Amino acid sequence: MTRASVFGGFLAAGLGALAGPASAQSVDVVHYWTSKSESRTINILADAYKAKGGRWIDSAVANFDEAVAVANSRIAGGTPPSAILMNPGSTLDEMTEAGYMRDLGDIAEREGWSKVVPPFVLEKMTSNDQIVAVPLGLHGANWLWYSKKIFEEAKVAPPRTWPEFLEVADKIKAAGYVPLAVGGENWQINYIMSSILSGLGGPDFYQKLYVEHDPAAAASPVVAEGFETLRKLQAYVDEGSVGRSWNETTGLLVTDRAAMQFIGDYVKGEFSAAGKVAGTDYGCVLAPGTEGMYQVYTDLMTITAVDDPDVVKGQDLLVAAVLDPTVEVDMSRSKGSTPGRSDVVSEGLDPCARLGSESLAGARKVFSGPYETLSSDQMGQVTDLVGQFWTDRSMTAEDAATRFAAIFP
Amino acid sequence: MTRSKAPARGLSDMPESGFRPDLVAIGFFLVVALVFYGSLLWTGYLSLTNSRLIPSYEIVGFDQFARLVATPRWRTACVNLVILGAFGIAGSLALGTLLAILLDRDVRAEGLLRSIFLHPLALSLVITGLAWRWLLDPVTGIQSVLRGLGWSSFHLDWLADPDTAIYALVVASIWRSSGLVMIIMLAGLRGVDTDIWKAIRLEGIPLWRAYAQIVLPSLKLTIASCIILLMADVVRSYDLVIALTKGGPGFSTDLPAKFAVDHFFGRANIGLASAASVVILGFVASLLVPYLLIQRKGRA
Missing domain, CATH: 3.40.190.10 (Periplasmic binding protein-like II)
Structure with a gap:
């Protein structure tokens, strides 16, 4: 056996391991929730996704800026993640404008999102007239x-x-x-x-x-x-x-x-x-x-534009997992946020959370x-x-x- | 054509294993050309565009450079680079040379002392920065220890004062680099001809004059090598700043490299960050000047 063929063997084995068995539905999520309460929260979502039969690939990055940078490098390099944890704003708008994000408009219409998601949150999920994300929860700032x-x-x-x-x-x-x-x-x-x-x-x-x-x-x-x-x-x-x-x-x-x-x-x-x-x-x-x-700051799971139909299926499953009422409530309990759906019951809120959810329900002007x-x-x-x-x-x-x-x- | 000859000769000279150094070199050359110079040119191009989060190819001329010059934070960063460069290099050089001279006077346990002084260089810059941050922290560091021991008027809050925080960086970088200078200078001192020392002794020249006027001037090239190594350290001291001050208080200890990284990744402003990078490239290129001068002297 020559040196070259040994090397070739290693290379082939390595590539094989990288490709892995093609799972039917998997999702590759770039996120930056790494502190104690944050990772607990993202794991609630990951577990719910696995329970629905999907495979969760965790691409955790240390902080928000780096997560966005990593996601954009991957998109530019032709291997986009399936979803990115982000906040609405100019960065997301630029990415939508560049055609990086997937329009979830058809799912939103089919499932009647406008009935369960408050208008303020729906607006945050919308970028360049396309719905490109699902809400994980809302945090108060002031x-x-x-x-x-x-x-x-x-x-x-x-x-x-x-x-x-x-x-x-x-x-x-x-x-x-x-x-x-x-x-x-x-x-x-x-x-x-x-x-x-x-x-x-x-x-x-x-x-x-x-x-x-x-x-x-x-x-x-x-x-x-x-x-x-x-x-x-x-x-x-x-x-x-x-x-x-x-x-x-x-x-x-x-x-x-x-x-x-x-x-x-x-x-x-x-x-x-x-x-x-x-x-x-x-x-x-x-x-x-x-x-x-x-x-308010809105945590969004933004969904990227991809061609592979298997990845698209994985994304559909992720969207369903995020909007699952139980998952929404569990995530916001874990992270101290307010759920992105208005139809979920959130009992036993502490006084601070109550003030927040009353505000979102219309007690004061929301920005x-x-x-x-x-x-x-x-x-x-x-x-x-x-x-x-x-x-x-x-x-x-x-x-x-x-x-x-x-x-x- | 030399180009076509080279592979033929390579094949005949090489043993059967098929190892082709020329191919390895070509691969290396291509990687350098594409990755290094390619990125360099691309950055240069982007610095002339209005790129934000996503690279755009719309040329706006030197707008980004104009904004860069008008940004107080960038100006502070450049001044800091000069302070860190001047004081850091001068300090390391002086302290390192002094240590080398002391070690050269046949002290006991030279090997042990050499290791001790060289040790900081083996530490990661992040650890260096963190250690100094803890030492200089007014609440948990040296100040609180000495006050706890009864010296209640003792004052050491360099990190808290925007005017002095940059000197905390200088101290940390001197602490780190002196050992390197010491080891290089020691090697140089050991190489000084024993005849010169004999002559010095015969003439009865005092020791300090011997070093200042005879020995050290003969080590010009060694000193220049130290300076070049230290300069490279200064330009890339990004991680030290991150660990020690994160650029604060305010942005008083910001450095050009940190400015560029922040704008690339945190501020989604590729255009401005590219402009900053191009200016940093200018700084790095200026490092080559002493190197070229030495080379020319060496040849002459």
């Missing part, structure tokens, strides 16, 4: 989480406006606690900035600035006022904030060292992992001034969160600016506001 213990000790109530927030923070500081838990990563600072601008400007301003990208709104005095408020918040932050991740930051609330944090409701996973109960150990209110609105309404490039520029403003204390609110306006031409 939340303020607080430690009940510290609030009781400092004898304060959750603030309802930004001036009130500053008063409350002063009292908490006087009681010897860190008023505001924030990790000094730019996106975390920008998360607060979005809440400030939403709270100071109200729903109409949010619509104009974040949804319509109106230059007049971006140049309005609200923005400068927002930066001034953000500057004031720096007095309430602890020394170790620089570069701290959001979940390490939540640890300050879990251990009752810091009083408040602005973050999405996925934070509940961190609290529950530490054995803390919503309404007893920690409380939730909408961010100061944002009582009238609920900002997409800033990360979905701004393009990732625009959001990146805003994040850079806010991060720079936070670290460079010599930058005035007026300067920052001028540069903010320049991002919205």
Whole structure:
């Protein structure tokens, strides 16, 4: 046996293993749900898919950006995944426009999705007039989480406006606690900035600035006022904030060292992992001034355009698995989100989840969160600016506001 | 034609195994040409387009470069590259040379010390960055330890201050690279002719002058090699930044490579990221200048 033939044998064996036995229905899912509660949630879906007789190929990637990059490389390379976990927004729109996504319109019509999926969610599943995705769940963005213990000790109530927030923070500081838990990563600072601008400007301003990208709104005095408020918040932050991740930051609330944090409701996973109960150990209110609105991020399972009829069958089965009412409820329980179907019963919700689902049912105006309404490039520029403003204390609110306006031409 | 002759001679010289070094070389050449130069040209092309998430081929001229220059974050990144390059290289070179000289004075346990000083180089940059992040963290690191021991006024919060955070990177990179410089310089010092040392002793020249004016100047080429190696380290120090500061606070410790990667993958802005990459290519090309100078000198 020559060396070449040995090598050839190995090569053939390797290729054989790669091709594998052709299963009737399989689905190759690119996703980024890798934290504890996230992987638990994606496994609920995977198990349901397997129970329906399909084969689940898990292509987990560390974070959202990389997942999108991997998926796009695979599409460009001619081996597209069957489905990608994504959020609606400019990235998905670009991919749909390029013909990368599959139009699920016929299934939607056949199964009457418009009757079971609320219009807001259906709109998020739609890109370039095509339905290209099914909803996994919805997360609220404009939340303020607080430690009940510290609030009781400092004898304060959750603030309802930004001036009130500053008063409350002063009292908490006087009681010897860190008023505001924030990790000094730019996106975390920008998360607060979005809440400030939403709270100071109200729903109409949010619509104009974040949804319509109106230059007049971006140049309005609200923005400068927002930066001034953000500057004031720096007095309430602890020394170790620089570069701290959001979940390490939540640890300050879990251990009752810091009083408040602005973050999405996925934070509940961190609290529950530490054995803390919503309404007893920690409380939730909408961010100061944002009582009238609920900002939402929608997790979508987007379906790619493929030619292979076997893969298409696998995708059909995945769509059915995601929309299965039991799976929808189980997934949102596991992840602390609200189900994407309006006809499923979700009993035993905690007070925070109840507020979220009431909002979606029409209690207040529902918007997409800033990360979905701004393009990732625009959001990146805003994040850079806010991060720079936070670290460079010599930058005035007026300067920052001028540069903010320049991002919205 | 030499081209047609080459394979024939290769066949006659080679034993029966059929091993063809010329074919291997051609394969290598093709891979380099396609993968390396191909990507390079494509990136250059994309930098002139308005590509966003998906490459577009609509030429917009130098718009992306104009936006790049106008972006404060990019300017900070370039300044940081210069700071990291200048202080990092100078520091590693000085410390490494000093260590090499000390080791060269016949210290005891030279082998052990050499391993200790060289060890940081064997660590992954991510681990280096993480270790220094923990050490310099004001809440959990050196500052809190010394304050806990009673030195309550001790202050070390480089990472928290946007003006000093880049110097934390400098320190970490000096810590990492000094060992490499030491080992190369030590090899150089060992190669110095014993006659020169005899002459130095005969003349009664003080030790520091002997090194500063006679020995080190004769090691010019060795020093230049160190500088080139260190420069390559600086340009690719992406992982060190990610582990140590993630570019923060704000974007005060951003580097051009991180800027490009963020815009390629995070911001879905292939056009701007390509423009950044082209500028980085310019930086890398400028690394070749000292190398070419040495070569020319070597030939002369």
